[in-house]
Every structure is written in structure tokens, then in C-alpha cells.
Amino acid sequence: MLFNSNTFLFAFLPTVFVGFLIITRYLSVSYAQLWLAAASIIFYGWTNWNFVPLLLFSIAVNYLVGRTLSRRQSAGLANSGVLWLGVAFNLLLLGYFKYAGFLDANVQAVTGASLGLMGVVLPIGISFYTFTQIAFLVDAAKGEAAEYDLKRYVLFVTFFPHLIAGPIIHHKEMMPQFSRLVPKGETLQNLSVGLVLLAIGLAKKCLIADPLGSFASPIFARAETGEDIHFFIAWAGVLAYSFQIYFDFSGYSEMAIGLARMFGVKFPANFNSPYRASSMIEFWRRWHMTLSRFLRDYVYVPLGGNRKGALRRYVNLMAVMLVGGLWHGASWTFVLWGALHGAFLLINHAWRGAHAKHLLPGSAVRLVGRASWALTFFAVTVAWTTFRAESLDGALNLYQAMFLFNGLSLPLEAEQIFRALLPEQWVSAIHFFAENSRQQFYLGLIWIGVAAAIAFQMPNALQITSAAAPTTDFATVAAYWPKSTRKPVLAAFYRKVPRLALGTSGAIVSGMLLFLAVRAINAAVETEFLYFQF
Amino acid sequence: MFERDETQEGAMQSPGHYKRFLSIIAVVFGIGLFCNIALSSWNFGKLTASARGLCSLIDSKVVAASQVAGPKLLFIGGSNLHEGLSAQRISETIAVPSFNFGLQAGLGLRLILFEAKKVLRPGDTAILVLEYSHYVDDRWNEVSSDVLFGCGEEYFRQMGVLEKVEALLSLTPFRVFDVLAPRDNAATQGRQMPPDEERAAKQRYGDRTSSDNTTDEATRRRLQLYQPIPISIKTDAEGPRALASFVDWARSHDIKVAATWPNTIYFPAYALASGFLDITKFYKDLGVPVIGNPQDAMYPTDLFHDTSYHLNATGISRRTSDMVSMIDANRWLLPARMVKDGKHD
Numbered sequence A: 001m002l003f004n005s006n007t008f009l010f011a012f013l014p015t016v017f018v019g020f021l022i023i024t025r026y027l028s029v030s031y032a033q034l035w036l037a038a039a040s041i042i043f044y045g046w047t048n049w050n051f052v053p054l055l056l057f058s059i060a061v062n063y064l065v066g067r068t069l070s071r072r073q074s075a076g077l078a079n080s081g082v083l084w085l086g087v088a089f090n091l092l093l094l095g096y097f098k099y100a101g102f103l104d105a106n107v108q109a110v111t112g113a114s115l116g117l118m119g120v121v122l123p124i125g126i127s128f129y130t131f132t133q134i135a136f137l138v139d140a141a142k143g144e145a146a147e148y149d150l151k152r153y154v155l156f157v158t159f160f161p162h163l164i165a166g167p168i169i170h171h172k173e174m175m176p177q178f179s180r181l182v183p184k185g186e187t188l189q190n191l192s193v194g195l196v197l198l199a200i201g202l203a204k205k206c207l208i209a210d211p212l213g214s215f216a217s218p219i220f221a222r223a224e225t226g227e228d229i230h231f232f233i234a235w236a237g238v239l240a241y242s243f244q245i246y247f248d249f250s251g252y253s254e255m256a257i258g259l260a261r262m263f264g265v266k267f268p269a270n271f272n273s274p275y276r277a278s279s280m281i282e283f284w285r286r287w288h289m290t291l292s293r294f295l296r297d298y299v300y301v302p303l304g305g306n307r308k309g310a311l312r313r314y315v316n317l318m319a320v321m322l323v324g325g326l327w328h329g330a331s332w333t334f335v336l337w338g339a340l341h342g343a344f345l346l347i348n349h350a351w352r353g354a355h356a357k358h359l360l361p362g363s364a365v366r367l368v369g370r371a372s373w374a375l376t377f378f379a380v381t382v383a384w385t386t387f388r389a390e391s392l393d394g395a396l397n398l399y400q401a402m403f404l405f406n407g408l409s410l411p412l413e414a415e416q417i418f419r420a421l422l423p424e425q426w427v428s429a430i431h432f433f434a435e436n437s438r439q440q441f442y443l444g445l446i447w448i449g450v451a452a453a454i455a456f457q458m459p460n461a462l463q464i465t466s467a468a469a470p471t472t473d474f475a476t477v478a479a480y481w482p483k484s485t486r487k488p489v490l491a492a493f494y495r496k497v498p499r500l501a502l503g504t505s506g507a508i509v510s511g512m513l514l515f516l517a518v519r520a521i522n523a524a525v526e527t528e529f530l531y532f533q534f
Numbered sequence B: 001m002f003e004r005d006e007t008q009e010g011a012m013q014s015p016g017h018y019k020r021f022l023s024i025i026a027v028v029f030g031i032g033l034f035c036n037i038a039l040s041s042w043n044f045g046k047l048t049a050s051a052r053g054l055c056s057l058i059d060s061k062v063v064a065a066s067q068v069a070g071p072k073l074l075f076i077g078g079s080n081l082h083e084g085l086s087a088q089r090i091s092e093t094i095a096v097p098s099f100n101f102g103l104q105a106g107l108g109l110r111l112i113l114f115e116a117k118k119v120l121r122p123g124d125t126a127i128l129v130l131e132y133s134h135y136v137d138d139r140w141n142e143v144s145s146d147v148l149f150g151c152g153e154e155y156f157r158q159m160g161v162l163e164k165v166e167a168l169l170s171l172t173p174f175r176v177f178d179v180l181a182p183r184d185n186a187a188t189q190g191r192q193m194p195p196d197e198e199r200a201a202k203q204r205y206g207d208r209t210s211s212d213n214t215t216d217e218a219t220r221r222r223l224q225l226y227q228p229i230p231i232s233i234k235t236d237a238e239g240p241r242a243l244a245s246f247v248d249w250a251r252s253h254d255i256k257v258a259a260t261w262p263n264t265i266y267f268p269a270y271a272l273a274s275g276f277l278d279i280t281k282f283y284k285d286l287g288v289p290v291i292g293n294p295q296d297a298m299y300p301t302d303l304f305h306d307t308s309y310h311l312n313a314t315g316i317s318r319r320t321s322d323m324v325s326m327i328d329a330n331r332w333l334l335p336a337r338m339v340k341d342g343k344h345d
Helices: A006-026 A029-045 A049-074 A080-111 A126-141 A150-158 A171-179 A187-225 A231-262 A280-286 A289-300 A310-328 A332-356 A362-388 A392-402 A412-421 A438-457 A474-478 A488-501 A504-523 B006-011 B015-043 B049-066 B087-094 B105-119 B142-151 B153-157 B161-168 B173-180 B196-205 B217-225 B238-252 B268-272 B275-286 B313-329 B336-341
Strands: A409-411 A431-433 B073-077 B098-102 B125-129 B256-259
Touching: A006 A029, A006 A504, A029 A049, A029 A150, A049 A080, A049 A126, A049 A150, A080 A126, A126 A150, A126 A171, A126 A289, A150 A171, A187 A231, A187 A392, A187 A438, A187 A504, A187 B015, A231 A362, A231 A392, A231 A409, A231 A438, A280 A289, A280 A332, A280 A362, A289 A310, A310 A332, A332 A362, A332 A392, A362 A392, A409 A412, A412 A431, A412 B217, A488 A504, A504 B015, A504 B161, B015 B161, B015 B173, B049 B098, B049 B105, B049 B142, B049 B196, B073 B087, B073 B105, B087 B098, B087 B196, B087 B313, B098 B105, B098 B196, B105 B142, B105 B153, B105 B238, B142 B153, B142 B173, B238 B256, B238 B275
Parallel strands: A409 A431, B073 B098, B073 B125, B125 B256
Antiparallel strands: none
């Protein structure tokens, strides 16, 4: 079931919420937990019941392994063997459903023989619930996951706001909250904050991400067929996708945080204005933050992190980013995307190291410092090309166009301006093109501009609802927000937003956003969230 | 600036405050929905300048096609057909009544096929000549929504409840402004119209009545700089689903269905597009024969007059000759009674 569907918004959510209120009022928290767990399983199985047994099987095995680990840990027994078995079970499950086809395709490409694994279907959400449970097992082995109530564990894994596309949550931050669902007197506040976040997330998805997707998809499809793609079109497509994926996934995450909050549960933040980052290190502290946290705590640190020298640190970083890339999908394009980000991070760390040792000339430091935000956004955008392309050939086709190997191109409408400004021999080197659907094309470009303005300048959903501390890690998130801004109009706006958000203006805007989103959901084609495929 | 402010949060905790907050959200949402539905209801039957043109085109084609005597070849599509084929010449050449049921691609397949069903009779042959956009989606857009509110009440009445909600919410503010402050339809201004008799003859066959064959320099330049159209199909989109249901309906009414490719500008890059095969496979799965190759309907830029789908008079003549040859090579297309009577010889 999609958050952006009538079924969810007008049937599932109201039913589950009203049922939850009645149960917490007249029965007990324990029944409320059961109610939410049952509703979450229905939510998961709504479009395809075939994968529900797999989800329940994964939960059962992890619960048993986790409890064993915890008991052995309390008894002072060594439990690394049990932990490895548990982690291996999860990796095998994920490996079979997500990577068997990829492995088969590669074996086939090299040997010509098939392993017969090409038809394996990816169960929705498996990457997320597997990572959530791997983290749980590691925490259990360390004695950091002490609570073992079965229904609360089922709810922890299946709770519908995070089940399909995250955020990736920790057992220790969720279980105490599930034990005391809806502290008295906070129901209305939770519902209000949740609705504001749901409205923002829905609007980001339906009003911004989906139109950008309609613009970007045909361009990537053209690149995939091997057609000549030229400079302007390639950049327009890649920029549209860069904003599409941000508004799609951050919109989804905000909906998830808002929906959980309606039931009195806080999730960790997943996005914190990543396109305002001025370094790749900072980007990864702002983009898909719960995946970054998982990779840091459960891959990078166990590999030795930065404790074994600079070279080992770089190797670890690259390994982490490759795992991160491969986690997104079984394809060489995702591996390349991970490798690109790994390389960017290495450069960033090396630069910082050299700067700390005063090895860099002051002019270079100043220049890079001034261009750091633009450089970071440029690098991220370039990497998205590989992420979105369906094949390495498609990505290469786009890169050729983006980096002028196919010449410089501009829309026909710009011709007169360039003729007036530049010498004839320069203009004659430009390839002017006409788009078949001019109105749609320019609307698409305008939409990219609007999305950029919001992503770069507007307060994010967590800033808007900061008065209600919307996430579990709110203090960490808030540390990244600017203490001041040089733009007086924006400064006043930023100052007032948190107060306005939960006041009359916030309610009016939220009501309007909900209406516009519902209108868009009904008048346009239903679209899945991009992260449902991962 | 945004750090958690405990006093601020504390101040927000009065239940009365949140009751009011939630009430405002509900009221604003409700007002939005109510206004939208009220405006949509008010818009039904009101013609904007663009809807007037399209509704009259649909009406005239439905009336004219209904008057065709005996089994016929009905070419169904958008404006690639309306501005790309002469059904009159086909009828005269192969001696089989033919009708050009080309409307406008923007109407979407649901509306086009709904109108086509009104004029199809048992024994007819429907030849689908759809624009490539029809295979990707069929969401309500400015054009289809405009026509739905202008003259699509009949279509609206037979829709399911959820479909009706979708349609009502598709009303655009631009349409409301157009109804309140009507403008002239720029698209029909300045078109050269043939003499009345010729026009009446063309209308009998559903062919384009304007005879503009000249293209100004700026448009010619644009045509030369056009890009290839993206070719793909989403079989679960509304358009292809409407197509599948149309094929079932046609079968149950003893109507033959075939498909062919729309006329469009030739690009060498189309040789690489795999979308054509996907579309062919889609038709094959439906049991609908596909006549000819996509490249058979691709022509050089100088045969088009304004968009990548609209042929000029020379282009229409060439496309019609090609279509006649294609029909000749696929005589099973002809209505059964015609073949039996030998009328096509």
C-alpha cells in the first residue's frame, strides 16, 4: 500500500488511528501494540500477500537469535558464533532475493551458463527490514537490546510507517517508545505534528517529485537506447532526477516520521537539507542519515574505522560506500555510484588532512572553501547519473553529453539572445534544438528551478516542526542548522517558521497542502516511491 | 535558531490549541475539496474556446461516421490521423467506405475509444493509428479535462465512482478562468479553409477540412531541430488498459481490430529504440495484428507542417498512398462482406 493512495489516506490510516485511540482508551497499551502490528502486516501484504510469510519467517528467526544472544551475553558466554550465524542468515536471505539474479547475469556473461536464478522476485522492503534486524542482532550481542516482548518485537520490525522504505531504526530507540504508546495528554499534539509532517511529505512527493520524474524519465530512456543525447538535455534530465530523488525520498521519510508521530512514536531523522552540504562528508551526514548511521556503526567501525591509520581508513571508507551502493540495488551502476561516492569521500578526507597539516596554499583553501557548496552539489549530481541509469552504457551516454563530448547545445528559444551577445563563430558552434512539446519542456525547467529554490533556501520539514522536536535525534540534527543567515528576509522567515507551523498559519498551509496533494494523487497516475525498489 | 526550545514546546501543549489546529486543517481541506467539486460540477456543459473546437470536431465526426452506409474501415487515433490521412482517397481508391476518426492525442485513449465505439458496427474494421504518448499514460490533462467538462457528460456518467472523483479533481484553474473570461481559440485562427463543397466532402470522410500547406520559416526551423519522440509502453497505464478493454469489446461485437504506426518525423535514432518491439508485443498479446513497420510511417521533415505528427498536403497524399498499399497487402483487413461481394476490386 502506498502512502500516496486514497486507500491509505482515507481508509487504512483513519481506521488504524481510530482503532488505536479506542484501544488505548478502553483496553491497554498491550492490545494497542497488537493492533498496530496486525495493521502493519495487512499494510505490507495489501498489494502482495506472497511475501508476508517471508517477512514473518525473518522476524521469527531474528527474534530467536536475538533472545539467545541476549541470554548468552547476560550469562557472560561468548556469542560471536551465534551472532555470525544470525547475520549470515540475514545476508543469505537478502543475497538470494536481491542479488541472485545479478550473480546469475554475471556468471552468464562470463561463462555463458545460467544458474537458473534470473526469475527471483525482490520482496518489497527486504533491504530495510533485513538491515534493521542485523543492527538488532549486533546490539543484542553487545547487550544493548535487552527487551524481548514478542509482540513489541514484531511491531518494531513491521511498524508500517518505516517497514517498506525506512528510516532504518534501532531496537534500543524504539522499544521504550512502544512500551508507553501515547503518553497521556499528547494525542492531539502528536496528531497535529504528524499531520503537518504528512502534509509536507505528501506535497513534496506529489507536487514536486512526480512532475520532475515525468520530465527526467524520457531523457534517461533516450540515453539508454543509445540515442544521441546532447549537453542541455542531459543536464536538464540529471538535475531533474537529482531533485526528484531528494523530494521523493525525503518526502517519504517525512511522511513516515509524521505517521509514526501520530501514534506517539518518534523516528530518527533521515534527511537534513543534504543539498546544502558544503562537503561530501557533510552530505552523508544529511542524506539518508539512518543508512549512513547503519553503515558507520555496523560496517565502518567493525572494519576498524579510522583507528588503523590513514590508508586503512580510506580502504574502509571505500568498502563502506561500495556496500552502500550495492545495498541500493543489484547492478553495476549502483556499484559505480558507491565507488564514486567513496572516491569523493577519500578526496574530501585527504583534503582535510592536508589542510590540517598546513600543506595547502592559502589561496587554494580559500578558493575551494568558497566553491565548496557548488562543488559538493556538482559531485552529487554527477553521481546520480550513474544511480538512475539502467546500464553503464546509458550512464556513459549521458556523461558524454554532460561533459561536452557531443558539443554544446541550447534551446532554440535562446538563439536570438546568444546571437546578440556572442560573435557569430561562437554561436555557430552551438547546436540549437527544439523540443517537440515546448510547453511541457519549459514547465519542466521551471519546476527544476522551483525545486532548487526550495531545496537550497527553504527550511526543511524538521526545521519547520522544530518546536515539537519531531525526531529522536533532534539535538544532533539541529546542530547542522545555520545559526544565522546574511539574508534578512530569510532570517525573519526562518525565525518565525517553527512558531507559525503549529499555529493558525501552519494549520491553513497544511490543510491546503493536503488538499493539493490529494488532488494530485487523484488526477495523476499513481506512482511508487523511488526507494520501494531498493 | 532552530534548536529545540523547551518553553516554546511547553507553550504548545494546551489541548484546546491543538483541537483548534486540527479543526482548521480539516476545514481548509474540506473547503478545498468542496470548492473543487462545486466548481467541477458548475463547469459541466460549459465550453471554453478550445473545448468548443474539439467538441465540435468530435460531434461532427461521430455524426458523419454514423452515416457511413455498410461495413467500413474506421481509422482511430489522434491528430496524427486527422492531419495525416485522406479517408476520402482511400474510400475512392479501394472502393471500401473508410472514415478518418482522428481526433486529438491529448484527449487520451479512454475518450477517443469511447467515441469510436459509438460509430463502430458489427462487420466494421477498426484500424488503430495511435500516437506514441497513448502507450505511456492516459492521465487527465488540460485537453482531456477541458473536453470532459465541455461535452463529456455522457462519458462521465458511465465512469466508476473513483474514476469520477479523479475526473472531478482534474479541473484546472485555467479552465475556470477560460469559462469566466472566454478567449478566442488561437489554434483555429488564420487557417485557410477550402470552398464549402470541398469542405463538406472532407467532413463526410472525417478528413482535415483546412488546407494549410505552407509553413512559415520559424516553424520549418523548429521542425528541423525537433528531437526523436520517446518510444515506450507501460502496459499497466490507463491508456493500454483502455485499449485492451476496447479490443475485448470489439471482439464481442464482431469488429475486426488491427493496429499500425502513426506518421511522424524520421530520425535515424529510431533504429535503436526498443519501444517499438514492446508495443508490437503488447498488441500481439492482445491478439491484434500490427500492420507495417514504424519506419513505414516516418517521413522527412519537409512533409510536416507544424508538429512532429502533422503532415502537410503533400505528406498526407504520400501517407495515404502508403496506407492504400498497406491495405492492399493485407486484404483480410477489409470488412468481410466487402471481400465476399468483391467490392474492393
